[in-house]
Amino acid sequence: MTAAISISNLKKSFGTLEALKGIDLTINKGEFFGLLGPNGAGKSTLINIIAGLTRADSGEVTVLGHNVVVDYRCARAALGVVPQELVFDAFFSVREVLQMQSGYFGLGKENDAWIDELLDALKLDDKADTNMRALSGGMKRRVLIAQALVHKPEVVILDEPTAGVDVELRKLLWGFVKQLNRQGHTIVLTTHYLEEAEDLCDRIAILNHGEVIALDSKESLLQSEICSTLHLTIKTATEVSNLSQLLPPPFMAKVKQIEGCSVRFELHKEQDSIGELLAAIGASGIEVVDLETKRADLEDVFVELTRRNSAS
Ligand SMILES: Nc1ncnc2c1ncn2[C@@H]1O[C@H](COP(=O)(O)OP(=O)(O)OP(=O)(O)O)[C@@H](O)[C@H]1O
Ligand SMILES: [Mg+2]
Structure with a gap:
């Protein structure tokens, strides 16, 4: 079976700093996978390479069998990434941002019903026509999540989606992400809230200084050590x-x-x-x-x- 994400011997340095030292990792379809590690471990660098935002120095990454460099369009279409940093276009309303994102994936009016569903699920419906500038930090994060899901990607990567997010939104978000996973979407999550990872993830990789230092099912990790x-x-x-x-x-x-x-x-x-x-x-x-x-x-x-x- 094709893996959701396959990573082999992936290396990336920034100057003399080896951010990723030869990562090998396979994430299976349908998994709820936790990518954990302390600050600076290399999680976001790895995610940015998977998303095609950063070029690796060597090694290979595929998403649903599509190489993220040579087959970028197919790999990108299979993937929804919620970035760690809040980046957005301040001049548009929430709905416009989502419609534009739909457009990038060749989707038009036919996607409006799904956009409404996303707005509703993430409790953004009353903010649909609000300018992005006028949203609170937590609301902007909800828009980033909706943006990542606008083309119904099979594989969803969430890079610390709950950083700075209130308890209610966290519950809402996890309910929603769990439902996506039950529907067959593969979920990859990074978080520093380890009780969230323990609650949600089937399998976990721990990254430290650019290396995978543990990779196992949650149960095995909890029984070891x-x-x-x-x-x-x-x-x-x-x-x-x-x-x-x-x-x-x-x-x-x-x-x-x-x-x-x-x-x-x-x-x-x-x-x-x-x-x-x-x-x-x-x-x-x-x-x-x-x-x-x-x-x-x-x-x-x-x-x-x-x-x-x-x-x-
Ligand atoms: N664009 C860049 N230029 C130089 N160094 C970078 C760049 N991006 C990341 N790094 C460095 O690479 C290492 C890994 O960073 P990365 O952002 O991947 O860590 P992380 O595991 O996501 O950490 P956090 O939990 O803080 O988000 C860090 O030492 C970081 O300083
Ligand atoms: Mg990070």
Whole structure:
């Protein structure tokens, strides 16, 4: 089956900075795919290359089998990109912007019904005739989203669509994007809100310094690495400062953070047992006044993997 997006050995430098160091990635049709990574990891550079806005130094990208350089028109028609930066033409109304965008893809009046649907779905209907200049930041972002979808692209890439967006719009947007995905559209999402990625994505790639450092299903990522954290509130500050004398070294090694009387332990899958840790704490005589365990979430996994990669 043709991939939605296929990327092979993609490299891009800006001067001496290697923004992408040979990316290999295949995104399948129908996936809800998360592209995560810290600031400057290379996510937008990768997206701009897929969208044909930036030229790679080497390597190849195809969208639904169309090479983004030699078969630009077909690749572009298959793709809808919501850019990270708010760029728009200040002189036109919302509807005019969408109609012009339709025109770029050879669509005319017959697309007006879909434009109305988009305006309605993104709660822009009462702003349809408002000049772009007069919209708030969040509303402009909605227009960018509508613009990306105006030609009903099979593959939709959203580069931080919820940055600076209020809670209501986020819910609205995710409802809408989920529906698109259910209808068969492939969705690629970058976001720094990792709970959104955890909630929405089937498969996730983590980029760091221009390299893919993790690529797996969400479930596998969550099961690997850190398994859970144990948060203890200890009765006295003296006990906390004597912790390393009270607790055997293998358990001390699990301590990741101490703040006041609160101590956080990180436990890894398979080799660590929460029961053994609690038994050791009990045997040490440390008085615990509160205890909380938490299963690792995507944020914990992300922080751990990028930390390890940056340290290596
Ligand atoms: N046009 C450019 N000229 C020079 N350097 C650039 C250019 N575009 C990006 N870079 C650099 O390339 C690296 C990757 O940037 P990119 O915008 O792809 O990161 P990102 O993962 O999208 O980050 P963020 O989460 O902040 O959006 C950064 O070091 C950035 O400074
Ligand atoms: Mg970016």
